[in-house]
Amino acid sequence: MLVLGIETSCDETCAAVVEPSGRVLSDVVHSQVELHAPYGGVVPELASRDHLRNARPVVEAALARAGVPLSAIGGISVTCRPGLSGALLVGVELAQALAFAREVPIVGVDHLVGHLLAVFLEFPGESARPRPEFPFIALLVSGGHTALYRVDGPDLSAVRELGATRDDAAGEAFDKVAKLLGLGYPGGPVIDRLAKEGDPEGVRLSAPMPSKNSAEFSFSGLKANVARYVEAHGRPGDDQRLRDLCAAFQRRVVDTLVRKSVAATQREAVPRLVIGGGVAANRELRERAQAACDRAGTKLFVPPLRACTDNAAMIAYVGALRLQRGEDDSSAIEMSPETALFQVTRKGRGRRGERLPGG
Ligand code: KG4
Numbered sequence: 001m002l003v004l005g006i007e008t009s010c011d012e013t014c015a016a017v018v019e020p021s022g023r024v025l026s027d028v029v030h031s032q033v034e035l036h037a038p039y040g041g042v043v044p045e046l047a048s049r050d051h052l053r054n055a056r057p058v059v060e061a062a063l064a065r066a067g068v069p070l071s072a073i074g075g076i077s078v079t080c081r082p083g084l085s086g087a088l089l090v091g092v093e094l095a096q097a098l099a100f101a102r103e104v105p106i107v108g109v110d111h112l113v114g115h116l117l118a119v120f121l122e123f124p125g126e127s128a129r130p131r132p133e134f135p136f137i138a139l140l141v142s143g144g145h146t147a148l149y150r151v152d153g154p155d156l157s158a159v160r161e162l163g164a165t166r167d168d169a170a171g172e173a174f175d176k177v178a179k180l181l182g183l184g185y186p187g188g189p190v191i192d193r194l195a196k197e198g199d200p201e202g203v204r205l206s207a208p209m210p211s212k213n214s215a216e217f218s219f220s221g222l223k224a225n226v227a228r229y230v231e232a233h234g235r236p237g238d239d240q241r242l243r244d245l246c247a248a249f250q251r252r253v254v255d256t257l258v259r260k261s262v263a264a265t266q267r268e269a270v271p272r273l274v275i276g277g278g279v280a281a282n283r284e285l286r287e288r289a290q291a292a293c294d295r296a297g298t299k300l301f302v303p304p305l306r307a308c309t310d311n312a313a314m315i316a317y318v319g320a321l322r323l324q325r326g327e328d329d330s331s332a333i334e335m336s337p338e339t340a341l342f343q344v345t346r347k348g349r350g351r352r353g354e355r356l357p358g359g
């Protein structure tokens with residue numbers, strides 16, 4: 001069975017054709033970065049309108065690149081949570097219309113489960129990557145979420161949250177610090193590039209939530225630290241001081257993420273770590289996680305760069321697992337701005353272990 005995946009939860013319009021094995025036939029991403037850049041962040045209303053313009057051409061491009069007609073698609077998988085309501089609606093409506101017209105089953109999937117399982121995708125021309133066995137520990141680091149999970153299987157019900165951020169997500173911290181430094185949006189890739197030429201000890205910044213025993217994170221203090229530095233010393237120009245500040249900030253974030261992830265693998269006695277989400281594209285995170293896992297005797301699994309940031313291939317794969325079992329959400333797809341995974345206190349919402357409504 002070939003599955004068409006559609007993803008429009010935030011600022012990328014994505015479609016992909018994937019086999020249930022994880023083999024990717026096509027994966028198309030239309031980025032809205034330039035549209036939102038002047039505003040320093042995603043403007044929801046602009047996002048929905050741009051999805052509306054691009055959703056159909058992106059799906060057509062995914063089918064054309066896969067070299068298959070729509071009639072070859074056996075099921076559709078679409079992101080239905082978490083995300084911007086208007087943005088999600090565009091993808092869900094298109095997916096439902098296609099499923100209705102083609103009389104094929106459709107499933108709605110959680111974007112975060114997509115990030116957790118993106119490591120199972122196999123892209124054309126890529127040499128075979130080892131796949132993790134279950135259970136594994138997953139560090140999810142995206143623009144909207146940062147959490148550690150124990151993943152005992154591919155279903156939502158087999159994912160248990162070990163800890164999450166109490167305030168900003170790691171990607172959000174990169175984006176906010178980049179904004180403070182006048183580096184534009186999104187902040188991750190530009191800080192990653194500048195940090196490469198900086199000295200991480202060149203500027204003193206405090207470590208965020210250093211306790212190894214806690215699987216919870218907090219990045220707002222570190223961001224405030226950078227804000228105070230800018231207040232005291234002025235915004236660095238395009239000079240070494242800017243690169244040092246980026247390197248110091250990135251080192252503090254990466255160190256915390258790596259230390260807590262490896263500690264979680266040891267506490268759970270699960271020697272496999274998966275990293276997913278946009279921040280998993282970070283060069284220093286990938287390198288330092290590899291070194292720390294080697295020292296700890298833990299195997300590290302990271303998706304290729306293109307599968308770390310938002311894409312529809314991961315959505316198609318997660319949906320394919322359910323479609324293969326004969327599941328079908330045709331009668332109702334419930335959309336939500338929240339993930340269905342267990343949540344801790346992210347900006348005060350929800351208590352540990354409390355399942356969100358509909359989750
Ligand atoms: O997973 P993603 O594409 O979208 C969400 O689901 O949020 O993650 C986007 C986030 C942004 O905050 C972006 O700044 C960050 O991932 N990001 C990076 C890098 N590439 C993207 N952060 C650090 N280093 C990178 N190379």
Ligand code: ZN
Pocket residue numbers: 111115142143277278309310
């Ligand atoms: Zn994402």
